[in-house]
Amino acid sequence: MPASSKPAVKRPRASGRITLQEVAEAAGVSPITVSRALRGERAVAAELVERVRQAAEQLGYVPDPAARALASSRSSHVGVLIPLLSNALFVDLLDAIQRALLPAGYQTLIGVTHYDPAEEEALLRSYLLHRPAGLIVTGFDRTPVARKLIEASGVPCVHVMETVAEAGVYSVGFSQAEAGEAMTAQLIEQGRRHIAFAAAQLDPRTLQRAEGYRRAMQRAGRAPREWLNPQRSSLALGGQLFEQILHEAPEIDAIFFNNDDLAQGALLAALRLGVHVPAEIAVAGFNDLTGSDQMLPPLSTVRTPRSAIGREAARMLMSLMRGEAVPEPRLDLGFEIVRRGSS
């Protein structure tokens, strides 16, 4: 075991933390070599790598994220921007992202934008100061400034929920419009003649689903009937919309709700009002959220692959962060129509 030939380092350090320096002394190499060996950079002799690794393990060395960030101008943080935490959809997405990123040593910084572009911009600014290693953002609807911020930062970024084919843009999701179209088409096929589309929140993805609904209706030669409410989505609002539609358009024989919470609320309202689903009116939702299969009748809906989206987005991002090429920058994970008792 060769003793270090370096001049004695001034101990003790204030922090009480094991440093790279100490590992280097223990392994009898220079700090840079330790740094390289531990980060798995090529260009280090296998024998040295082993020696360094053992010394590090024995001393219980763990790199200091702050020092690393300062020196490399890149942290181990990944910023994740989602619209809402109160929609189970995004909770599932987040959970999958964290599950993939954490074991790889990345910390997740969760930012909730409340569907507000200004809030998103502010969060982005704040995150970018921390020189994140990567970014995951929801959809493509943001201010030009926010777009510029992302681009100018050079930080790898993956977009989730929607996809787009554009050079240099990475996205994992599914076609919201096609999903809206498919559910509508199925209701038509099942013999429904007057199908309404009801939505809240009216975010971009909601409007894409509406677009799909319209396409299906037009193809079938039917006039679309839409109830679009800008309020927050909720069970209570679903019940209100249900009553409103019944009242304003008694001929409607099916309602396609933009989110399961609305549809669940409608189902409960139907029970309260004594309206029979699906005999008198069919109800369909979107996302297949918790409880939809427990409703009375169980809710027909569109199952969306948010866990897979989270996992794949995290994987794609990790490739980008390692500087690897991503062969498939646009990943469409599809969706599934789940027919249950309500339609």
Add this chain to the structure above:
Amino acid sequence: MPASSKPAVKRPRASGRITLQEVAEAAGVSPITVSRALRGERAVAAELVERVRQAAEQLGYVPDPAARALASSRSSHVGVLIPLLSNALFVDLLDAIQRALLPAGYQTLIGVTHYDPAEEEALLRSYLLHRPAGLIVTGFDRTPVARKLIEASGVPCVHVMETVAEAGVYSVGFSQAEAGEAMTAQLIEQGRRHIAFAAAQLDPRTLQRAEGYRRAMQRAGRAPREWLNPQRSSLALGGQLFEQILHEAPEIDAIFFNNDDLAQGALLAALRLGVHVPAEIAVAGFNDLTGSDQMLPPLSTVRTPRSAIGREAARMLMSLMRGEAVPEPRLDLGFEIVRRGSS
């Protein structure tokens, strides 16, 4: 505008970032003074503070978190450990925490423990490496090692959901046992004779509620009847428990569920089975989650102040992080019994 008398700094910096140095030159003071002025440390002349502030603003200076963390061995991160993201309770808690911490310049690091002490310990280790400015953790049920880690780190820590009176321990929450007791007492008062307690997950707070239930039953001279299921809480499980209780103990005339999702599931099962609530059997829940007021009949429950808990915990933590004394280290925010149609 006094020109700097310092030797020319080697420009250009790689990062393209405005530094403290540059602000110092612009303001004609030393970097340390800028640092002090911007952090609002006393002991800087008011006139200089103003001059520095203006220079900083004009240059668009923002401190580098990594450099700051390295130099001060304290980051601007606050680690928040919660059991689950899929329980709306914790989402509300988180939202309130973020809302309080973000404007103050703290970044939230959210760790999901899945009720697993080993996972919590691992997260804690990982967070502590980042030298967080503060920590918010759920309850008091953790491994001795985890406890030691927190204590030894010296990082300010606030416990949420439960409270305890112990020197040096900070907590914001309410008495889970009293809440359980109060709801049970109310059911007894309303004339229910055979009250069951049904729970899932069986985390410490659940067991405390059970304890409260037992106390109320014993005080009324009734034998407690408990259905404790270790599975994850869900609507579906609530339905199952409901059927099971009906089957195993037909004399039961009220069920107190440990969480609203179980109770909601029970209500739906009752509808399905044609069991009349509350005439045949009363149902009560806990937490007053989304949708409980929309049920058929609307669910009686215990409203818990998780948003207030999040907000107050964040405030308490900020005091601690600033090194201020906290006069009230134990904050009991109470609860509220909400009687609706189901009991």
Add this chain to the structure above:
DNA sequence: CTGAAAGCGCTTACAG
């Protein structure tokens, strides 16, 4: 394949 030097951008004592 390995290392000596410099530097990332701040803050912490220590003086005065």
Add this chain to the structure above:
DNA sequence: CTGAAAGCGCTTACAG
């Protein structure tokens, strides 16, 4: 109340 010096613990070019 202000500053010069040193250092936090890494990594980035630059040599060899």
